[in-house]
Amino acid sequence: xxxxxxxxxxxxxxxxxxxxxxxxxxxxxxxxxxxxxxxxxxxxxxxxxxxxxxxxxxxxxxxxxxxxxxxxxxxxxxxxxxxxxxxxxxxxxxxxxxxxxxxxxxxxxxxxxxxxxxxxxxxxxxxxxxxxxxxxxxxxxxxxxxxxxxxxxxxxxxxxxxxxxxxxxxxxxxxxxxxxxxxxxxxxxxxxxxxxxxxxxxxxxxxxxxxxxxxxxxxxxxxxxxxxxxxxxxxxxxxxxxxxxxxxxxxxxxxxxxxxxxxxxxxxxxxxxxxxxxxxxxxxxxxxxxxxxxxxxxxxxxxxxxxxxxxxxxxxxxxxxxxxxxxxxxxxxxxxxxxxxxxxxxxxxxxxxxxxxxxxxxxxxxxxxxxxxxxxxxxxxxxxxxxxxxxxxxxxxxxxxxxxxxxxxxx
Numbered sequence: 332x333x334x335x336x337x338x339x340x341x342x343x344x345x346x347x348x349x350x351x352x353x354x355x356x357x358x359x360x361x362x363x364x365x366x367x368x369x370x371x372x373x374x375x376x377x378x379x380x381x382x383x384x385x386x387x388x389x390x391x392x393x394x395x396x397x398x399x400x401x402x403x404x405x406x407x408x409x410x411x412x413x414x415x416x417x418x419x420x421x422x423x424x425x426x427x428x429x430x431x432x433x434x435x436x437x438x439x440x441x442x443x444x445x446x447x448x449x450x451x452x453x454x455x456x457x458x459x460x461x462x463x464x465x466x467x468x469x470x471x472x473x474x475x476x477x478x479x480x481x482x483x484x485x486x487x488x489x490x491x492x493x494x495x496x497x498x499x500x501x502x503x504x505x506x507x508x509x510x511x512x513x514x515x516x517x518x519x520x521x522x523x524x525x526x527x528x529x530x531x532x533x534x535x536x537x538x539x540x541x542x543x544x545x546x547x548x549x550x551x552x553x554x555x556x557x558x559x560x561x562x563x564x565x566x567x568x569x570x571x572x573x574x575x576x577x578x579x580x581x582x583x584x585x586x587x588x589x590x591x592x593x594x595x596x597x598x599x600x601x602x603x604x605x606x607x608x609x610x611x612x613x614x615x616x617x618x619x620x621x622x623x624x625x626x627x628x629x630x631x632x633x634x635x636x637x638x639x640x641x642x643x644x645x646x647x648x649x650x651x652x653x654x655x656x657x658x659x660x661x662x663x664x665x666x667x668x669x670x671x672x673x674x675x676x677x678x679x680x681x682x683x684x685x686x687x688x689x690x691x692x693x694x695x696x697x698x699x700x701x702x703x704x705x706x707x708x709x710x711x712x713x714x715x716x717x718x719x720x721x722x723x724x725x726x727x728x729x730x731x732x733x734x735x736x737x738x739x740x741x742x
Contacts, residue, residue, distance in 0.1 A: 332378055335562055336360035338369075339384035344502045344527045346579060347382060350552055353575040354559045354567065366390075373418075380412045380562040382555070385498070388451040395420040405458050407451035410558040421561055424452060427554030428459045428522075430572070434553075435545040437520040440464035443489055447471050447509045448496035449479050452524050456494045465492070471510075486514045493537075495523045500531040502651060505675055508532040518542045526551045528651070528675035529583060535674055548583075552576045583653040585677035586740060589664050589715055591708055593689040594682045595729055596658040602733040604656040613658045617645045639666065647672050661707065664718045680736050681719035688725075 335357050337347045342361050351359040364372055369387060373394035383391050388407040392398065395411065395418045402408045402422035410421040432439060444465040446456045449472045460468045469488065475481035499509035505528050512518060512533070521537035526547035530538075537544035556572045586603060588596040597613050604611035615626060618641045622629050629638045643666055649657055650672035657677065663669050673679060686708040691700050716722060721739055725732050 332362055333358040333360035334379035335381065336362055336378065337382040337384060338362050338364050338372070338387065340364070340366065340386055342384070345384070346526065346548075346551060346583070347384075347555065349582070350555045350575060350579055351559065353578055354556060354571065355563060357562070370394075376413055376416065376418060378411075378413055380410070380558075382558055383409050383411060385450070392420060394418060401425050401458070405451070405454045407454055409451075409554065410561055412561050421558075422455060423554040423557040423561070424455045424550070425459060426557040427550035427552075428455055428524075429463070430553035431522055431545060431547065431550035432459070432463065434549045435520060435522060435543050437492060437522075437543055438463075439492055441466045442491040442519070443467045443469075443517075444492045444494065445469055445471060445485055445488060445490040446494045446496060447499075449477055450496060452496035456496055456524075460492075460494070482510060485510070489517045490515050491517050491519045493518060493521045495521070495525065495531075495533055498525065500528075500533055501525045502527040505651060505672070506532065508536070512536050512540060512542075520544065522550075523547055524550060529580065529653075530675050532671065532675070535671060548580060549576055552579060581741065583676065584740075585650070585653060585655045585657055585673075586736065587657045587659060587673050587677040587679045588682055588736075589659050589679055589719060590661070590682035590725075591684065591686070591689055591704070591711070591715075592661040593692065593704075594661075594684040595725055595732060596682055598729045599682065599733045599736070600656045600658040602729055603736060606733065606737065607656070609654055609656050611656045611658070612649055614642060614645050614649065614663060615658075615660050617649070618642055618660075621645060642666075643669055650676055652676070661711070664714055665711070670718045678721070678740065679719045680739075681715045681722045682725050682732065683715070683722050684725035 336359055342363050345361055348359050348361050373391055388409050392408055398420040402420050405422050407422055408420035410423045412419045439460050442465050444460045446453050449470055453470055457468055470479040471482055471485045472479040495509050497509050499507040521542055521544040523531045523533050524547040525531050529546055531546050534544040534546050552575050553572055556567055560566055588600050590596055600611050621641055642663060646669045653676050686705055689704055691704050723735055
């Protein structure tokens with residue numbers, strides 16, 4: 332293995348290699364290790380420093396010569412440094428959790444905190460919550476064992492801060508959600524340790540309910556920054572954490588274009604993709620590829636309902652990917668599930684071209700003439716606005732529109 336890296340059981344979702352590449356100049360390897368091979372790997376000690384992730388944060392502890400007091404108290408290690416053959420264990424997730432709470436603008440002092448899950452990260456969250464002055468901290472599990480309460484019991488608590496440490500909602504199962512937030516009338520903030528997708532379903536619901544909410548990417552970068560300092564034995568320059576977070580978040584976030592048929596989404600999308608070195612994807616093109624027939628034929632032979640099902644299927648698949656420019660069909664935002672999927676890894680831009688500047692085309696079954704266009708525009712305009720993160724007026728040429736989106740996205 333490389334001198335630096337990350338070990339775990341399943342790491343296909345990991346961003347760690349990219350993060351460490353931004354933090355420092357060393358080779359960093361992602362290595363999946365089956366449980367039966369962990370003992371041999373740890374005994375060989377053939378590394379300079381490693382990060383440890385699910386499910387080995389507790390399993391590695393017996394192989395260590397010294398363990399940091401915070402890691403000992405938590406009972407989990409996620410960073411190991413080899414110094415002259417002796418292994419030192421740390422828990423930088425603690426630092427990452429503290430950083431995430433501050434980044435979200437939350438205070439835990441005097442608050443009722445609910446932690447979902449009972450694994451290593453939940454123990455970290457509990458230690459942080461207590462150290463930051465929470466009045467009450469309670470963990471939740473499905474069984475209600477080991478000092479935890481059940482999810483049913485949790486719904487009766489006056490929860491102010493909720494922290495998810497379970498993998499529910501994590502790629503490749505982004506539709507998962509550990510708990511419905513609708514019963515928590517006192518909820519002020521939600522933190523989700525899941526970082527892929529960038530905005531989990533839990534975070535999206537919390538924001539819709541006007542609670543402060545953050546997924547786990549900032550925590551991931553923060554713990555990696557502290558681990559990097561332990562790897563190298565020196566502090567990183569001031570501001571490195573925020574700089575790397577913005578860089579990784581920007582690289583991973585999709586640019587999603589919505590708006591009426593003929594508003595320029597595909598043209599602008601191709602320009603953006605070319606300028607930013609991204610892949611461009613048009614959902615209508617993907618639907619044609621999936622159905623093996625033109626969209627007009629899909630409508631004529633199987634109807635709009637079938638087309639919308641294909642559209643939702645394509646959007647669900649594309650939304651799990653990152654770093655794309657996605658041009659959506661004119662009616663894509665009509666289904667709430669499509670919007671939710673697009674928002675999980677994407678920033679939505681409504682290309683607002685005046686309806687009188689849009690030309691009807693025969694290949695769009697619902698906007699073949701001026702009357703049909705006007706009708707769709709009136710039906711959808713409000714929906715375009717409320718589902719978008721940013722409205723982009725389309726008054727100039729495609730290059731001007733692309734420049735406006737790029738400028739806003741890179742802020």
